[in-house]
Amino acid sequence: MLTIYDHIASNNRKTFLLLLLFPLVLCFIVIIAMVIAFYIIADTQFVYDYLYPYAHIIQNLNIEITEKNIYFWTAIAYVLNMLPWVFGGGLLWMFISWNFGDKMILWGAEARPLELKDNPQIYRLVENVAIAAGLPRPNLYIINDNSLNAFATGRNPKHASVTLTTGIINKLEPLELEGVIAHEIAHIGNRDIRLNMLIITGLSVFGFFADALRIRMRHLNNNKDSSKLFIIYLAIFIALVLFNSLIAPLIQLAISRRREYAADATGALITRNPKALASALQKISEDARVEILDKQKNISTACIADPRDIKSAFSSAFSTHPPIEDRIKRLLQMSRE
């Protein structure tokens, strides 16, 4: 039986792996792309000139450059030179997202805070679910929208918030709403939010590099080497775009789907009432569309149901949420045990 602590441990492992793998994969992609570009250019003198500024790096490694391996080592030298910038830029990006990510999301969603005096029943409900989960009470926010949806933000339970639409508050029974809140608090407790935010920012670093390359390609001088440089940049650019559109969504998809099921299960453990969450999901599935969240792709993964409309959800090729019927089925199975 998986407890909340097993989920945390598993997410911690994944976080560590991701933090390690993302920069490595980026370097790997750049190296392969550069080597392919060098082969296409087929001009050893050019490559040698290209290597020259980084030659000291190779010398420190005591590598002998031959005709056979010059492409490979030039690519590596280039990447090694860029490494501090990659790590530095990535870390800065992640630092910003880490500290301000949830505030930016709440601001973008026009969420307003809910105090005890505004709606004591809901406030106490959230407080009590947090007690049952063994977590500190998250901040509570409201979005003015008639549809039913909710999301959680926050890098750790001490700095977490749960946001509910006015629609979900009005249209669900107290026990159903409790199930929804438990699902969101489960995301916080399992540290899903943190993992999600790191993935999003990590992947956007790839996108950032692709954009930077695109600008660089446009501003190449028109000398004899510019066409060769163009090929190199183009190769890297294509590699990054391929990664971003094919592999990155798969990574995100695999992780976020499993996390949704896990949050359902953990939420059911918290309330001991999976039926309530199942019936809440049934009501939510009929109307989960929240227009203001259209622009924010990252938040849609943290919502309890996909807030984007059907067209855009399909056009992104993959849905971030598992099908609601399946989630309801699993919850009902739990209640029969």
Next chain:
Amino acid sequence: MSQTILIVLGLVIISIIMLYNSLVVARQRVREGASDVETQLKRRYDLIPNLIETIKGYAKHEKETLEKVIEARSSAMNIQSLGEQKSAAENMLSDTLKSIFALSENYPKLQANENFLELQQELTDTENKIQASRRFYNSTVLALNTKIETFPGVFIAKIFGFTPEKFFELSDSERQAAQESPKVSF
């Protein structure tokens, strides 16, 4: 050959340490959960004298019921550790509180009293909080007991003296009624 023996021995010792530590952590979580429950129970004990004072002014004839509450409260407070005795005492206290609130229906002036209304809300919320903390406590107990009773933790537990804890059961009639009533049919 002796090298492999040393490696195996090292691995065994490391596993024992890790298992022991995870049992300690599980036990600490149970204690944390118990303290949460006790905090909520104490909240209820603290609210009750105020409730009694408010009622005394309006319902002088209900001395017997009020005394039952006071009695139930002190016997619950006297039982320290969570267990069958404590849950029986707490259930008794809940019952006496229910009868007070049922009684208050006969005293419209009392029902209109703001203080009384606020206390009623606070007590209802406290009941919910007691149930919530109890659920968390029971989940920590489940985790600990599972670790103690399954292989290989069962050996470490015997050697170092980890004992399984008891669940804390409380009657939760309102919640059960709400759960069982068929609100939505699939």
